[in-house]
Amino acid sequence: MRLILLGAPGSGKGTQAQKIQENFNLVHISTGEIIRENLKNKTQTGLLAESIINKGDLLPDELVVEMVKDILSKQEVKDNFVLDGFPRTIKQAEALDKITQIDKVIFIDVNFDYTKDRILKRRTCPLCKKTYSDTLVCPNCNVTLIMRSDDNEETINSRFKVYEEQTKPLVNYYKQKNLLYKVDGSKTIEQVYKQIEFILNEGKV
Ligand SMILES: [Zn+2]
Numbered sequence: 001m002r003l004i005l006l007g008a009p010g011s012g013k014g015t016q017a018q019k020i021q022e023n024f025n026l027v028h029i030s031t032g033e034i035i036r037e038n039l040k041n042k043t044q045t046g047l048l049a050e051s052i053i054n055k056g057d058l059l060p061d062e063l064v065v066e067m068v069k070d071i072l073s074k075q076e077v078k079d080n081f082v083l084d085g086f087p088r089t090i091k092q093a094e095a096l097d098k099i100t101q102i103d104k105v106i107f108i109d110v111n112f113d114y115t116k117d118r119i120l121k122r123r124t125c126p127l128c129k130k131t132y133s134d135t136l137v138c139p140n141c142n143v144t145l146i147m148r149s150d151d152n153e154e155t156i157n158s159r160f161k162v163y164e165e166q167t168k169p170l171v172n173y174y175k176q177k178n179l180l181y182k183v184d185g186s187k188t189i190e191q192v193y194k195q196i197e198f199i200l201n202e203g204k205v
């Protein structure tokens with residue numbers, strides 16, 4: 001199965017992608033995670049990306065497409081993946097169409113105020129990397145959770161503006177290709193996942 005998860009920042013797509021990966025045996029490709037790794041390791045790509053991300057802007061399409069193309073060329077990945085955070089622009093989507101054929105696109109629908117609040121409460125465990133929104137200490141590792149440096153109000157507003165302008169048009173792009181499945185993202189993690197599971201197992205919503 002070749003999947004795309006689409007949704008605004010804070011829609012919970014990372015969490016859902018993890019669950020899909022575990023239950024459907026797909027490779028979770030998170031471009032955000034790949035970029036953060038590059039930033040941390042100060043690679044050439046990372047240094048280039050850093051200034052752009054700090055402004056809340058999107059990375060150049062070519063740079064991200066190359067990164068994804070690399071991963072999708074691997075034998076164990078190419079027909080078995082869930083993309084999280086890519087594509088983010090129509091241009092990226094068109095480039096992806098040339099690389100592979102997508103089976104389904106899941107769009108997690110949520111409103112801005114709801115997700116903004118969710119992002120501001122979001123904390124990540126530095127050890128197990130799990131994300132929480134209702135505690136300040138990881139229940140598994142017993143260490144203090146940390147906030148992602150790009151999770152502040154100013155950056156969030158800027159990320160939403162970019163999302164509305166550049167990523168939201170993808171909903172129609174995939175609707176026209178008959179690949180789009182919409183789920184209600186304002187429900188609990190479990191309820192959202194149930195909707196996704198249903199779609200992946202068969203029916204259209
Ligand atoms: Zn932990």
